Amino acid sequence: MGTLSIVATPIGNLEDITLRALRTLRECDVIYAEDTRVIAKLLTRHELHKPLQRMDAATEGKKGEEVVARLAAGERVVFVSDAGTPGISDPGARLVAYVREHAPEAVIEAIPGPSAITALLSIAGIDATRFSFFGFLPHKKGRMTMLREVAASPLPVVLYESPHRILKLMEELAAALPACRVTVGRELTKMHEEVIAGSPSEISASLESRDAVRGEFVVIVEAI
Numbered sequence: 001m002g003t004l005s006i007v008a009t010p011i012g013n014l015e016d017i018t019l020r021a022l023r024t025l026r027e028c029d030v031i032y033a034e035d036t037r038v039i040a041k042l043l044t045r046h047e048l049h050k051p052l053q054r055m056d057a058a059t060e061g062k063k064g065e066e067v068v069a070r071l072a073a074g075e076r077v078v079f080v081s082d083a084g085t086p087g088i089s090d091p092g093a094r095l096v097a098y099v100r101e102h103a104p105e106a107v108i109e110a111i112p113g114p115s116a117i118t119a120l121l122s123i124a125g126i127d128a129t130r131f132s133f134f135g136f137l138p139h140k141k142g143r144m145t146m147l148r149e150v151a152a153s154p155l156p157v158v159l160y161e162s163p164h165r166i167l168k169l170m171e172e173l174a175a176a177l178p179a180c181r182v183t184v185g186r187e188l189t190k191m192h193e194e195v196i197a198g199s200p201s202e203i204s205a206s207l208e209s210r211d212a213v214r215g216e217f218v219v220i221v222e223a224i
């Protein structure tokens with residue numbers, strides 16, 4: 001039986017990859033990637049050339065059988081999502097569950113590395129002994145219910161948000177929890193990395209003062 005390695009990849013800066021991840025990518029037989037173009041950039045940067053197969057959220061359920069056949073043939077299979085840790089608001093969990101069920105003798109190993117959650121928590125200056133992670137809030141149905149859960153949480157809540165909805169999220173937080181403290185991490189590990197902290201309306205004012213709201217955002221909400 002072969003090995004399935006779930007490999008964390010950079011969330012922006014292509015140097016954020018562990019020695020073990022690079023060795024695993026170098027020594028594997030095949031890499032299944034959420035988007036082969038994204039992983040190709042990382043491989044090129046590190047001068048690695050490997051067979052790539054696409055496995056995104058839509059195909060993850062169907063490709064389990066193919067991966068199990070490879071593992072039965074003794075292959076070393078890697079799965080990577082587009083950025084950060086697979087399975088964290090990303091594909092990966094269904095593949096792992098399928099392999100656990102259908103190839104119980106296969107080794108499934110984690111090659112840990114970056115995640116936007118831990119990147120922001122590590123520089124936010126808040127006590128993250130305990131926190132909740134809500135991922136992306138639903139766009140429509142269920143959004144208000146989740147916002148109420150965020151507002152009622154006794155623990156800091158970490159959220160992902162898109163650039164299109166970040167201002168909307170600040171408006172919603174200003175209404176649901178006007179006194180909360182929000183820490184926003186934008187473009188972490190990238191050239192334009194920034195951390196903005198304040199009330200939801202202060203964050204809105206800062207973002208609205210720019211020409212455009214761009215980039216990737218991770219948000220921590222603390223009720224105060």
Ligand code: SAM
Nearest residue numbers: 011084085088115116160161187188216217218
């Ligand atoms: N699996 C990833 C991880 O471990 O962080 C998360 C994948 S999720 C599809 C992508 C979201 O993570 C983005 O929309 C954004 O909210 C957040 N994110 C990813 N990279 C980021 C970065 N460099 N700076 C800020 N947020 C980031």
